[in-house]
Amino acid sequence: MPKITYIDHDGTERTVEAKNGESVMEAAIKNSIPGIDADCGGACACATCHVYVDQAFMDKVGEQQEMEKSMLDFAENVQENSRLSCQITVSDDLDGLRVTTPESQH
Amino acid sequence: MDLSDASQIVLIGGGQAAAQAVQSLRMGGYAGKLVLVGDEPALPYQRPPLSKAYMKGEFAEERLFFKPAAWYEDNGVELILSTRATRIDRAAQVVELEHGATLNYDALILCTGSRPRPLPVKGADLENVFDLRGLADVDRIQPNMVAGRRMVIIGAGYIGLEAAAVARQMGLEVTVLEMADRVLARVTSPTMSAFYEKEHRAQGVTILTGARLDHLEGENGKVSAAVLADGTKLPADIVLAGIGILPNIELAQDAGLTIDNGIATDRDAHTSDPRIFAAGDCASRPLVHYGRTGRLESVHNAIEQGKLAAAAILGKPRPPEDCPWFWSDQYDLKLQIAGLNQGHDEIVVRGNPDERKFAVFYLRNGTLIAVDAVNSPPEFLASKKLIMTGTKVAPDMLKDTSISMKDIAAAAASA
Numbered sequence: 001m002p003k004i005t006y007i008d009h010d011g012t013e014r015t016v017e018a019k020n021g022e023s024v025m026e027a028a029i030k031n032s033i034p035g036i037d038a039d040c041g042g043a044c045a046c047a048t049c050h051v052y053v054d055q056a057f058m059d060k061v062g063e064q065q066e067m068e069k070s071m072l073d074f075a076e077n078v079q080e081n082s083r084l085s086c087q088i089t090v091s092d093d094l095d096g097l098r099v100t101t102p103e104s105q106h
Numbered sequence: 107m108d109l110s111d112a113s114q115i116v117l118i119g120g121g122q123a124a125a126q127a128v129q130s131l132r133m134g135g136y137a138g139k140l141v142l143v144g145d146e147p148a149l150p151y152q153r154p155p156l157s158k159a160y161m162k163g164e165f166a167e168e169r170l171f172f173k174p175a176a177w178y179e180d181n182g183v184e185l186i187l188s189t190r191a192t193r194i195d196r197a198a199q200v201v202e203l204e205h206g207a208t209l210n211y212d213a214l215i216l217c218t219g220s221r222p223r224p225l226p227v228k229g230a231d232l233e234n235v236f237d238l239r240g241l242a243d244v245d246r247i248q249p250n251m252v253a254g255r256r257m258v259i260i261g262a263g264y265i266g267l268e269a270a271a272v273a274r275q276m277g278l279e280v281t282v283l284e285m286a287d288r289v290l291a292r293v294t295s296p297t298m299s300a301f302y303e304k305e306h307r308a309q310g311v312t313i314l315t316g317a318r319l320d321h322l323e324g325e326n327g328k329v330s331a332a333v334l335a336d337g338t339k340l341p342a343d344i345v346l347a348g349i350g351i352l353p354n355i356e357l358a359q360d361a362g363l364t365i366d367n368g369i370a371t372d373r374d375a376h377t378s379d380p381r382i383f384a385a386g387d388c389a390s391r392p393l394v395h396y397g398r399t400g401r402l403e404s405v406h407n408a409i410e411q412g413k414l415a416a417a418a419i420l421g422k423p424r425p426p427e428d429c430p431w432f433w434s435d436q437y438d439l440k441l442q443i444a445g446l447n448q449g450h451d452e453i454v455v456r457g458n459p460d461e462r463k464f465a466v467f468y469l470r471n472g473t474l475i476a477v478d479a480v481n482s483p484p485e486f487l488a489s490k491k492l493i494m495t496g497t498k499v500a501p502d503m504l505k506d507t508s509i510s511m512k513d514i515a516a517a518a519a520s521a
Contacts, residue, residue, distance in 0.1 A: 032133065032173075
């Protein structure tokens, strides 16, 4: 099972084992990772699962769809490695993925 | 509240509000006992996918669960499932469960949710007549979701229309009956209703508005037709009722708690008993952005009140109260709704419905109070903030798609 490391905005790291097919958001929620709210449960409706993807994985996490792009446009402190974690599907390619959560999702 | 590590918090209900409250209590440092009593057999799960991806068979059951079973064990949360709470003894601070067990509580959170309004017609108890509220409902419906079968949906609210979209995509012949003269009449504007009617018709759904169901007919105990008041008979293999929900207030009512459409709460989710809280569909709460109270049937509301109750119990600062928001997925259309449109005196349409990307804004005295945004996240997200700040927005700007929502929001904020 691919391991994903979530890093708090203050630097605390938490590594979890994710399942192929679930989203990076779901793996976080099931393991009570703080810093990801994901109020809509993964419907790309709320923009509260914003993360910053480690540069080394930017070409492995897949392309952003139009809906995600325009949702992220309104999130706080967006960077070029910003993604909505509900839109990244876990696969073996993502083993070792590191994502950082923002200070706030609102 | 001042709760020791020997204290016990009981939650009744296993939906979104209860799941949130349990999580917020534990993450917030509550070290006492936590017991969640739910009348369904499943672990607490999210409902929105039930009428969408899960119904379509595209979403595995385990993905519905907020947390795996191990999480509850690891976090010391006792789950008592398949069990109804039957009575609250407020004086003794005890909840009675069916089969005779009792639970003491230092704080009690009522997350009893809501139930489908029953179809008030003859034949409603026939086989293959379904509600769509819980996991068990969908598991009963799904074997019948077979291409070519005829499904009659009673009620063109969000549940009915989402189910119609799924059934149509699975190849069923779908008819939607609506008593009002348009779909979504209770919740949205004629512009939105017309758009969704057109979309569903283009997908091959038959929509009958102004149609009153008289009764259901059956053969060998199974539903065979829906008969309208004007005598029209619609053959049916499956009937799905989506005519609204009723809050589960009886437990609270019998215990003498104040009821106001739902279980009445203050901003911090307290009921009229300081040791009892209510959250989610069952609760009626102050709607701080609208200066009135109301009962909301939504994920946002359940999450927020779950957090509010947990914060009040732990003596933490009140979490932010967001503008109410909702969403609905039908076909490839994502509808995002911010705010409550009741009481609007002006409607502004931005964009062109024919392009399947547009928004309808609702204003009162020049202030934005709600938006329905179809495939338009910027309109939804910008409006959420404007609604929360009670900002006046120029209708001419909202109409003008050459001005971005960011610029409109900035202009409104500085006006």
